[in-house]
Amino acid sequence: MNKKRILAVGSVAFDDVKTPSGEVKDALGGSATFFSASARFFSPVSIVAVVGYDFPRKYLDLLRRLGVDTRGIELCEGKTFRWSGSYGRDLNTAKTLKTELNVFQTFRPKISKELKNCSSVFLANIDPDLQQSVLSQVIKPRLSACDTMNFWIKNKRTSLIRVIKKVDIFLCNEAEARELSGQADLARASKWILAHGPKLAVIKKGEKGASCFSRDFAFSVPAFPLKKVVDPTGAGDSFAGGFLGYLTQAKRVGEAAVKNAIIYGSVLASYNVESFSFDKVARLKRSDVERRVKQFAGMTKF
């Protein structure tokens, strides 16, 4: 039953976001949310997360309508995790105005018996000690992947490295790869990552595209060219969703599948940043995804 199912553990949150294109308040956000909205095109997804009593039913309904299993989203007394950020004309870096952990502060992910046998696990950007606790609960997933952020690299380095040792795939952005490894060069930073355990290091580079490195090959793609970036929030998680979603349903996780997964990740991220929250991704059909993948391939193959 859990063949090909992905367990995504991360945040489900309210986002207050301001970009040159406008602003939203109380928008549905969070790493597990963005991930799932993209991964669901390829594989069934179950979220494990926590929200507060203020979390509106319509957001849970929305996720369910997208086919996401929300039974693992715990309801807890208190307020839902909230992130407030703004982007200037340089859409590459968010300015975080506020991070209110709220109910996330005491979150201890409990993986149900059913989900322990999932095919893939995605450990979105949360405290590496929680990521570790998830890994210790699941039973031999075929694929495990984790993401992180600068805060954990700085403040929980030892815990983070312990998690990295145990996952198949480590995803992060350029700055994080450099900070973690102490190497300015991304190829060297990736070598450092691979030397610490993972079979694959995936570096998300925003409008510079994405690169991935294994012991046997390296692969880079440019970003899908867009008319307009409305809101970059969630780009990394929707990339991860497309990437791990595709890979989870692949028969063999070899070089060809990984390269395709990078394309799918790039395409989902490109759709995600074309609207606030994941409005556009929520309205997509699988055929839209395939159309852009074709366009992308046409633009980059030679």
Place this chain on the structure above:
Amino acid sequence: MNKKRILAVGSVAFDDVKTPSGEVKDALGGSATFFSASARFFSPVSIVAVVGYDFPRKYLDLLRRLGVDTRGIELCEGKTFRWSGSYGRDLNTAKTLKTELNVFQTFRPKISKELKNCSSVFLANIDPDLQQSVLSQVIKPRLSACDTMNFWIKNKRTSLIRVIKKVDIFLCNEAEARELSGQADLARASKWILAHGPKLAVIKKGEKGASCFSRDFAFSVPAFPLKKVVDPTGAGDSFAGGFLGYLTQAKRVGEAAVKNAIIYGSVLASYNVESFSFDKVARLKRSDVERRVKQFAGMTKF
């Protein structure tokens, strides 16, 4: 005799450059210089430019040693064109400290009888009226390409558009494409360019790679991943050199050749930014170029 020869008209200059990696004074620079140092791997190149009495013989000797025909570099009373600039930690944009046109102020390119029959013409970033004058002197080149900069877009728009109408290939960077077309989206900006004459619009995007657009296809590549960028000066011109150099010797200028040319341009630009001036490109062998092209293909093909 001028079969497959490229005529490059642009600046030969002194560069004073400061980057986080160090600084150089009186370094050999100029758009025609960077272009030629890269194009010479593929096709013979003749420069038409002007320098002052202060221009050292060793620089001319260096260009000649690289196989560049320097007979069209006029020696003129006065000082050589000088550009002073610095780059901060964001190596994407130069801060121009000084531009001293000097002998370039009265430069009127005269194309020798021999060079009028060249196979390709590269109009590097100079006054569009001078670019126009070169175009009117040459006799049906197989390929003509021009570059420009924000200054001409703003101050000589009509002249520039007249030149664009007549060339096969227009190269510029992202900001220039947007400013020229009034379109934020690069695909639309390129449509604007193609509607004004050229068969090909090539957009250089720095560390985001490069894209090109024709009426029939679009193509994008990421930047070649580098350990360290020492000095970005000349990246665009060395890209143009690799691109037009490759294309000039290609049997047929079709989609496949254009895509390969974009790869070669990217590779030459990547070598160029790994040292000040074009020190590294000057020491390269064709086999080094081919090696990196192979690496690049390996990293981007799927």
